Structure formats: C-alpha cells, structure tokens
Amino acid sequence: MTISIAQAQAVIEAAQARATALGVPAVISVIDGGCHLKAFQRMDAAPLGSIDIALGKARTAALFACNSEDVWEYCKPGAPAPGLELSNGGLMTFAGGMSLKSGDGAVQGAIGVSGGAVTQDQEIARAGAAAFSAR
Amino acid sequence: MTISIAQAQAVIEAAQARATALGVPAVISVIDGGCHLKAFQRMDAAPLGSIDIALGKARTAALFACNSEDVWEYCKPGAPAPGLELSNGGLMTFAGGMSLKSGDGAVQGAIGVSGGAVTQDQEIARAGAAAFSAR
Amino acid sequence: MTISIAQAQAVIEAAQARATALGVPAVISVIDGGCHLKAFQRMDAAPLGSIDIALGKARTAALFACNSEDVWEYCKPGAPAPGLELSNGGLMTFAGGMSLKSGDGAVQGAIGVSGGAVTQDQEIARAGAAAFSAR
Amino acid sequence: MTISIAQAQAVIEAAQARATALGVPAVISVIDGGCHLKAFQRMDAAPLGSIDIALGKARTAALFACNSEDVWEYCKPGAPAPGLELSNGGLMTFAGGMSLKSGDGAVQGAIGVSGGAVTQDQEIARAGAAAFSAR
Numbered sequence: 175m176t177i178s179i180a181q182a183q184a185v186i187e188a189a190q191a192r193a194t195a196l197g198v199p200a201v202i203s204v205i206d207g208g209c210h211l212k213a214f215q216r217m218d219a220a221p222l223g224s225i226d227i228a229l230g231k232a233r234t235a236a237l238f239a240c241n242s243e244d245v246w247e248y249c250k251p252g253a254p255a256p257g258l259e260l261s262n263g264g265l266m267t268f269a270g271g272m273s274l275k276s277g278d279g280a281v282q283g284a285i286g287v288s289g290g291a292v293t294q295d296q297e298i299a300r301a302g303a304a305a306f307s308a309r
Numbered sequence: 310m311t312i313s314i315a316q317a318q319a320v321i322e323a324a325q326a327r328a329t330a331l332g333v334p335a336v337i338s339v340i341d342g343g344c345h346l347k348a349f350q351r352m353d354a355a356p357l358g359s360i361d362i363a364l365g366k367a368r369t370a371a372l373f374a375c376n377s378e379d380v381w382e383y384c385k386p387g388a389p390a391p392g393l394e395l396s397n398g399g400l401m402t403f404a405g406g407m408s409l410k411s412g413d414g415a416v417q418g419a420i421g422v423s424g425g426a427v428t429q430d431q432e433i434a435r436a437g438a439a440a441f442s443a444r
Numbered sequence: 445m446t447i448s449i450a451q452a453q454a455v456i457e458a459a460q461a462r463a464t465a466l467g468v469p470a471v472i473s474v475i476d477g478g479c480h481l482k483a484f485q486r487m488d489a490a491p492l493g494s495i496d497i498a499l500g501k502a503r504t505a506a507l508f509a510c511n512s513e514d515v516w517e518y519c520k521p522g523a524p525a526p527g528l529e530l531s532n533g534g535l536m537t538f539a540g541g542m543s544l545k546s547g548d549g550a551v552q553g554a555i556g557v558s559g560g561a562v563t564q565d566q567e568i569a570r571a572g573a574a575a576f577s578a579r
Numbered sequence: 580m581t582i583s584i585a586q587a588q589a590v591i592e593a594a595q596a597r598a599t600a601l602g603v604p605a606v607i608s609v610i611d612g613g614c615h616l617k618a619f620q621r622m623d624a625a626p627l628g629s630i631d632i633a634l635g636k637a638r639t640a641a642l643f644a645c646n647s648e649d650v651w652e653y654c655k656p657g658a659p660a661p662g663l664e665l666s667n668g669g670l671m672t673f674a675g676g677m678s679l680k681s682g683d684g685a686v687q688g689a690i691g692v693s694g695g696a697v698t699q700d701q702e703i704a705r706a707g708a709a710a711f712s713a714r
Contacts, residue, residue, distance in 0.1 A: 178353050179350060179351065179352055179353050182350075183350075206478070207478065208357075208476070208477065208478020208479065208480060208627070209478065209627065210351075210357050210360060210478060211349060211351065211360055212350075212351050213349060213350050213351070214346060214348060214349035214350075215314060215317075215318075215347075215348050215349075216314065216345075216346065216347050216348070217314055218313050218314050222343070222345050225345055225346055234628075236627065237626060237627050237628030238626050238628045239626055251656070254673060254696070254697040254698075255673045255697055256651060256655065256664075256672055256673060257651075257664045257670070257671060257672045257673065258632070258671075258673070260664065260665070260669045260670075260671075261628065261631050261632045261635055261669070261671060262628055262631045262632075263631075265628075356507060356508050356509055357478070357479065357506065357507050358504075358507030358508045358531065358532055358535075361531050361532045361533075362528070362531045362532075365531055381526060381527075385526065386521070394527045394530065395530070399530045399531070400527070400530075401527060401528075401530075401531060402526055402527045403524060403525045403526060403527065403528070426524070427524040427525055428524075448623050449620060449621065449622055449623050453620075478627075480621075480627050480630060481619060481621065481630055482620075482621050483619060483620050483621070484616060484618060484619035484620075485584060485587075485588075485617075485618050485619075486584065486615075486616065486617050486618070487584055488583050488584050492613070492615050495615055495616055
C-alpha cells in the first residue's frame, strides 16, 4: 500500500489551507513510500528555490521514516554521523518534511513544505500530515 | 506573466477528467514559462516511468515554445539538427507536451502528459491546454 | 507489499543456477517496486560493464511494469515514441529485465540480468522470475 | 586478486547474522577493490536511505584503504583536509565501512553497512570483515 492520489490531494489541500491562513506562499510536495512524486503545488509568489527544498524535505523524511529535522540530530556538529547530509544526493535536514505512515508504521509517503520561515513550513507540513492520519 | 496556480489547477483538472474518460491512468505535470514545476498529479496505477516522461514533455514544449512532437521534426533521421534531443539534459520528442501561451504568443507555461498510448497522452494534453486557452 | 529479501534471494539463486548451467558469468540484480536495490550478485568473471546494464534492465522493467525489451517496441525506428529510451536517466531496452508482479498485477519488483548473449540473459532472468511467481 | 563471489557471500552472511542478532534491519554491501558492486542485501524494514549510505561507506573504505570513519580524521573541523568529504562524488565519513585486504595489504574489496546506530553498523561490518579475514 502506498499513498493514493485522493489521499495526496487531501494532504495538499489541508497544507495549502494552513499556508493561506498563515499568509505564506508555499511549495507543497507529496511523494510515495518509494520517493516518487505523487502530487505537487507551488502557490503563487513562492520562491523558485523552494521547489527543490520542498522535494528534498519530503525525500529525506521518506528515506529515513522520520521528520526531516530528525536527521540533523545525527549529523550536526558533534553527532555520530558527520556528513550524513551528503548521502542520497543531498538531504534537507531542517523542519518541513514529515513521513506519512500506516498504522503498522510502514512509510506510505511523505510531505515536504518550503516557502516561509522554518517554523511556518513545519506548521504547514503538520496540517497536511494530519489530513493523512485522519484517513 | 506566468501561469498562476489557479490556471495550473484548471489545466490539470481538465486533463485528469479526459484521462478518466479514456480510462488512462496518467501523470500530468504543469510547469511555468521558466520550466519550473507548478503543479503535478500522478493518478493511481500510472507507471512510475511516466513521471520523468511527463516532466520531460512539458519541459521540451516550454523550452522551444511548441508541442513536444514538433522537436522531432528537427532531429529525426535526415532532419537538419541530429542529436538535438540530447540537448538540455535530454528532450522528450513525442506527443503529450504542449506549451501554454498568452495572446501575444509568450510562453506562460507548459503541460506534459504520460501514461497511455501516445495519441491518448496527446488528447489528454490538449484537453488540459484548452482549459488554459479558455481563460 | 513489495518484494521481501527471502523472495529476492530465491530469485537470485534460481537465476544464478541457470547462469551456471549455461556457463555464463552474470550480474543479477533485484529491485523493489519503487526501483530501490534489494539484492545483487556479480558472479566471478562477469564484465564490469554488466553491472550498470543489469541494474538498468531491472529499472526499465519496474518503471513500465513490463519486460525491458517491450520498451523497444515503443521507441525503435518508426515507432510512436522516439527517444523514450532517453527518459528516466536512460533506459535499457533489450531483453534481460522482467518485472515481478503480484496476482493483481501490481509491480512488486524486477530482476535484471547481464553478462551473456541477450538470449542467455533473458533465459536467466526468466528462471529468476519463475522462482518469484512460484511463491 | 580481488574479492570472489564466494568470499563476498561469506562476508554478507556473517554480517547479516550479526545484524539479526542485534535486531537491526541493515543494508549490507560488498564492493571489489575497484569500487564496483559485487554483492548486496537489503534486509526487510531497513530504511531506503541506508542503501546509498551503505554503498558510500564501502566506497569510502575502498578508495582510501581504511575504515570509513578514518577519513573523518582528515576532514573534521581543524583537520588538514577540509572538504575532503566532498571529493569522489561525496564520501561517507562515519563508521560502518571497512576495507578488506589480503595478507600483503592490497585492497581486495570493502564492506559497507547502514541501518542501525553507528556503533551497531560498525559491529555488523566488523563481523562481515572477520569472515573475509578468516579465509
């Protein structure tokens, strides 16, 4: 089982609603459990540079079955895996990426958000992820 | 002027409606005039290989302000630009990509479709492009 | 559901047994339905160039839910999708790659074989795929 | 002389046995002295992101005839080769990669492991390398 287009749409709509409420023009991407793009929206006025960041956050979350910022704990200065962020063609290790899991913990997909402040991206991603969990 | 998210959504919805009518699980991508991803949907059961093809058709159409299959006329055997398809990191030179232009002919974006037979992809892309032209 | 390591091992063992019977030193790769490497063996004396070919055949088969050589029918001279083989970072469009499907037709993985003549690679891949189907 | 498939299998089996004993779903890769993939296994439930890391650790170890973490001593803050980890398409500079050498010190191959905590990956790699040394 991997994320359906109906699920992906629900995730994007919930994230977009939160982005709009925050006044943040965001890029919102949803990938499947194998890191393949499922749905994507770039809101008007979102920076072009946020496309790759949103995709990278989603990929990072799916690859390690976690939130994108969790990876930073392993590769920040003094942590046990220096350079981990250089693996897999480059990871995005700050907040805004969240894996989407089924009840048994299997990764069904991930959402990645970029466009605002990091805490805003994270809040938008959480709103999207909640719409997935609710199904 | 470049394509808005509202326009991109309308293009994708029209294309998806046609794909559903044809019974073709398709990947539908919309990029802006600068070749940056704007909106994307992969319908359930579409082949994974169609992701890159749909993106490539849209990119090819935007890069040359034409339909993707028009590029083939320049690089097919005996044509004056052999190897053109190898430029720009690789072009997709069969039907399913169409540029989206404003009244003055400026490229505002492009749609790329993959998932069915080439003629089906082309029909789906045309349905999407018509939703853009109608605005 | 995607291919398990036990299934992947069974596929590789059956393929390797056939390769040995044919006297062909082969590279045998198995990927999951999302094109991620699951198991791999390079027999002694197999050409180094066969590593990328075996991986590419498996990837081609998984991306399009078919045999690798089926893709050639769409992009060979005169066919409707010229240049298709340039998509997805380059496809391998000759025999030796086969997708592995569950009863409902969903792609669970793929096998890719290279090292001998194309017909030998195909025979080895079939032996591997049969071990998957038998489960 | 470079690692044989029989040797590579023995290395992988020993590593997999240790991973199972530790309860760590790991990716285990073995490359030859020229950095070309020889054998590979991804245990069920190992993170997808571990594929590239396991391959990277093995490559790092083979390239410099050492353990992957030894490279970190040359490029960590204050060390004489800042940015060394960016060479060779990106190195993996934490533990879990070990070169496999013959009695005269020549590099015959390398093992790379990822999936657990860094110390677990290292323990699994050592178990694999010991199976090589024993030959």
